[in-house]
Amino acid sequence: MTDIRLYMFQTGSLKCKVHNIKMNQGNGADYEIPVPFFLLTHPDGHTLIDGGNAVETATDPKGYWGGITDVYWPVMREDQGCVAQLKKMGINPEDIRYVLQSHLHLDHTGAIGRFPNATHIVQRREYEYAFTPDWFAAGGYIRNDFDRPGLKWEFLEGEGNDFYDIYGDGTLKTVFTPGHSPGHQSILVTLPHSGSLLLTIDAAYTMDHWDEKALPGFMSSAVEAVRSVQKMHMLVSRTNAQVVTGHDPDAWPTFRHAPEYYD
Numbered sequence: 001m002t003d004i005r006l007y008m009f010q011t012g013s014l015k016c017k018v019h020n021i022k023m024n025q026g027n028g029a030d031y032e033i034p035v036p037f038f039l040l041t042h043p044d045g046h047t048l049i050d051g052g053n054a055v056e057t058a059t060d061p062k063g064y065w066g067g068i069t070d071v072y073w074p075v076m077r078e079d080q081g082c083v084a085q086l087k088k089m090g091i092n093p094e095d096i097r098y099v100l101q102s103h104l105h106l107d108h109t110g111a112i113g114r115f116p117n118a119t120h121i122v123q124r125r126e127y128e129y130a131f132t133p134d135w136f137a138a139g140g141y142i143r144n145d146f147d148r149p150g151l152k153w154e155f156l157e158g159e160g161n162d163f164y165d166i167y168g169d170g171t172l173k174t175v176f177t178p179g180h181s182p183g184h185q186s187i188l189v190t191l192p193h194s195g196s197l198l199l200t201i202d203a204a205y206t207m208d209h210w211d212e213k214a215l216p217g218f219m220s221s222a223v224e225a226v227r228s229v230q231k232m233h234m235l236v237s238r239t240n241a242q243v244v245t246g247h248d249p250d251a252w253p254t255f256r257h258a259p260e261y262y263d
């Protein structure tokens with residue numbers, strides 16, 4: 001496959017509470033959020049954008065994720081792992097050139113080390129923080145996912161690498177959006193027919209964050225989180241990008257899901 005296309009997938013969902021996603025909201029009510037990941041096919045080699053949960057989560061959630069499962073419970077089957085879902089579409093692990101990480105939280109790191117030819121692209125600040133998180137953030141990083149021997153990494157340097165153009169043709173750009181985590185980046189995809197889509201990832205979990213009606217239930221900096229949303233608003237006003245929020249049970253079903261695609 002050499003056409004430029006964006007495919008949307010999910011590795012199941014996470015059961016949590018409303019307040020884990022929308023700060024101080026919900027009065028303890030249950031919530032269930034999708035766990036997306038994305039494939040961009042490209043003639044110069046494909047990119048996986050995040051990878052959802054590690055497939056081990058499907059069979060041994062507590063063993064693999066530990067105590068964080070008391071807050072976020074993964075609902076996932078083994079055939080929902082990213083490698084299995086790509087194989088089902090005829091894409092072999094060897095065909096992935098880049099694994100582009102928005103950040104290194106546990107529900108995004110399922111692709112790392114599973115694609116033998118891939119260069120893993122991440123913000124250096126995020127990578128370093130993942131090894132030395134503060135106490136309140138530590139449960140979100142599963143070292144087994146990203147501390148693997150022999151990985152090829154490409155580190156981006158915050159604002160210095162903002163709007164980094166992965167292929168050099170404008171198709172795939174990173175947008176530095178810290179606040180949810182110290183080195184979070186969102187992804188701007190520009191396609192030949194569908195135009196631009198802004199994958200906010202966790203810089204806007206839901207449209208309530210996007211519309212500045214809620215703060216996220218988890219973040220490393222409220223000020224950075226709010227400013228990153230404003231930065232993305234400016235970007236959308238210039239590019240007319242369609243906004244794809246990160247863990248949004250209301251918006252997510254409205255998008256085309258693999259095997260359907262945007263081109």
Ligand SMILES: [Zn+2]
Pocket residue numbers: 103105180181202
């Ligand atoms: Zn996250």
